[in-house]
Amino acid sequence: MKQKPIGVFDSGYGGLTILRELVKTLPEYDYLYLGDNARAPYGNKSFETVYHYTLDAVRWFFDQGCELVILACNTASAKALRSIQQNDLPLIDAGKRVLGVIRPTSEVIGNFSSSGHVGVLGTSGTVNSQSYLIEIEKFFPQVKVVQEACPEWVTLVESNQCDSPEANSSVQAHISHILQQDPSIDTLLLACTHYPLLIHTISKHIPAHVSVIAQGEIIAKSLKTYLERHPELALQCTRNNQRKFYTTGDITDFNAHASQFFGEVICADSTRLSL
Numbered sequence: 001m002k003q004k005p006i007g008v009f010d011s012g013y014g015g016l017t018i019l020r021e022l023v024k025t026l027p028e029y030d031y032l033y034l035g036d037n038a039r040a041p042y043g044n045k046s047f048e049t050v051y052h053y054t055l056d057a058v059r060w061f062f063d064q065g066c067e068l069v070i071l072a073c074n075t076a077s078a079k080a081l082r083s084i085q086q087n088d089l090p091l092i093d094a095g096k097r098v099l100g101v102i103r104p105t106s107e108v109i110g111n112f113s114s115s116g117h118v119g120v121l122g123t124s125g126t127v128n129s130q131s132y133l134i135e136i137e138k139f140f141p142q143v144k145v146v147q148e149a150c151p152e153w154v155t156l157v158e159s160n161q162c163d164s165p166e167a168n169s170s171v172q173a174h175i176s177h178i179l180q181q182d183p184s185i186d187t188l189l190l191a192c193t194h195y196p197l198l199i200h201t202i203s204k205h206i207p208a209h210v211s212v213i214a215q216g217e218i219i220a221k222s223l224k225t226y227l228e229r230h231p232e233l234a235l236q237c238t239r240n241n242q243r244k245f246y247t248t249g250d251i252t253d254f255n256a257h258a259s260q261f262f263g264e265v266i267c268a269d270s271t272r273l274s275l
């Protein structure tokens, strides 16, 4: 029987933080991961560019047999998801599904805060799109949200500098800036999949009363519910406990990152999208 894995897409390594939680919550499914490391970061690229890169990836996942693709990348979710869902999917195959991470996160983020003040840390693309402000307002109109773009953080992660002095000073500057914007913040959302990889450095600069929320568990719970609500789609996704990893970048580097997460032999391969 042809494999029909769940596709998980990110601009680079960050989506592995989401995949790890998907595998914990729904281990029986097959997963196919693609990191567009060769073209990362996405956060400072135009809407047009992120849309075209993401559409390339979605077509690639469909060619591999996926019925369902998760855009684990917030920037791609902010800049490409709606166009792909509304304009491209009906032309490619209306039966297939592409889901993002911003809406499921916005649906629950207000529940983490007692003060009703939430800070969102994301790429410039995600922050400028205002997507979190718009979506959180729909579910938690009483919650006050402030945002901070942390443009260097993805590059620090992609270049293996998570514990460097540069990472430390950049993290310190952005955390103190967002907390100055609104001192009542008690919940900080890591609205970029790469940021949990900086958690050791981030934790050093977080006051005790502030919780830091990564998206992985939220997205995993949301996918579980989604598959329960769409049994016809769930039935089409194959369940052999397999994971495959592809990168558009360097396989050795990718394997080193992915094995930190999955602690198993990784079968990463490289693929060329239409670069």
Ligand code: DGL
Binding pocket: 010, 011, 012, 014, 015, 040, 041, 042, 043, 044, 072, 073, 074, 075, 076, 123, 126, 154, 191, 192, 193, 194
């Ligand atoms: N990891 C992606 C996100 O969640 C984007 C990182 C980037 O390529 O800038 O936004």
